[in-house]
Amino acid sequence: MEIKNRTLSNFAELVRTGECKKFKGWLKVGVDLGTANTVLAVVDSTNRPIAGVSAPSHAIRDGVIVNYFESVQLVTRLKAQLEEKLDTELPYAAAAIPPGVSEGSVKSIGYVLEGAGFEVTNIIDEPTAAAAVLKITDGAVVDVGGGTTGISILKDGKVIYTDDEATGGSHMTMTVAGHYHIPYEEAELLKTTPEKEEEIFPVIKATIEKMASITEKFLTGYQVPAVYVVGGSASFKEFTTVFEKKLGLPVYRPVHPLLVTPLGIAYNCELPPSLPKKK
Numbered sequence: 001m002e003i004k005n006r007t008l009s010n011f012a013e014l015v016r017t018g019e020c021k022k023f024k025g026w027l028k029v030g031v032d033l034g035t036a037n038t039v040l041a042v043v044d045s046t047n048r049p050i051a052g053v054s055a056p057s058h059a060i061r062d063g064v065i066v067n068y069f070e071s072v073q074l075v076t077r078l079k080a081q082l083e084e085k086l087d088t089e090l091p092y093a094a095a096a097i098p099p100g101v102s103e104g105s106v107k108s109i110g111y112v113l114e115g116a117g118f119e120v121t122n123i124i125d126e127p128t129a130a131a132a133v134l135k136i137t138d139g140a141v142v143d144v145g146g147g148t149t150g151i152s153i154l155k156d157g158k159v160i161y162t163d164d165e166a167t168g169g170s171h172m173t174m175t176v177a178g179h180y181h182i183p184y185e186e187a188e189l190l191k192t193t194p195e196k197e198e199e200i201f202p203v204i205k206a207t208i209e210k211m212a213s214i215t216e217k218f219l220t221g222y223q224v225p226a227v228y229v230v231g232g233s234a235s236f237k238e239f240t241t242v243f244e245k246k247l248g249l250p251v252y253r254p255v256h257p258l259l260v261t262p263l264g265i266a267y268n269c270e271l272p273p274s275l276p277k278k279k
Helices: 002-017 068-086 103-115 126-134 169-180 184-191 194-219 239-247 257-267
Strands: 028-033 037-043 049-056 092-097 119-125 139-144 149-155 158-165 227-230
Touching (some): 002 257, 028 103, 028 257, 037 257, 049 068, 049 257, 068 103, 092 126, 103 119, 126 139, 126 149, 126 158, 139 194, 149 194, 158 194, 169 184, 194 239, 227 239
Parallel strands (some): 028 092, 092 119, 139 227
Antiparallel strands (some): 028 037, 139 149, 149 158
């Protein structure tokens, strides 16, 4: 996990500072259209993080585009921002979806990327993208997104099961909003304020326990050595403790869990085989 955490920390620093690493050849892009944030990750052909950008987004819910025009505008703007910094075109990208969404939703996410000027080379499910970064061959990856809790179970390096259910970070926020009798946007800000974590965690603990119960149901009939949780909603310090108590398994959370999936999406961007060499 140490090597993966170092890679994630490097990528997080690129997103935070806006810095771009030097590179050679063609670059791959991963576009993570999230419920709360949209993240673009850029890697080279060896999957070394080169650049990244994140912006608030409310154009997608539970893997379904709810505002196509807004999504295209945002991805177009972030793509142009990265291309200007890198001084190169970024023609190829991959995207990801929660497990189990409809074929129409998969197509609509692809259309967003195409509308922003990308050629879409791959669309995978989110937990599988995370597993690529964590380099897991055996175990379960649980991606706690804004609207869903999704899972991929891997055995001998192959995904043998994926599923998801509608409980995620937005449900935490609604719980906070109800508890404090405040608007959703204010509750989201309160939930994501690190200094308020000890106060907020008891309020949302039941929601996290439900996520753990969903994961337990998904794991029924499968033998896994460990569970790995990713996604921004898994950032609470005691999140893994709740899961371990429910599952009776080791539960690991990498640093910067929000950035695992977008980086994994970029890993899975497939460059065309006949590309000319590029300096």
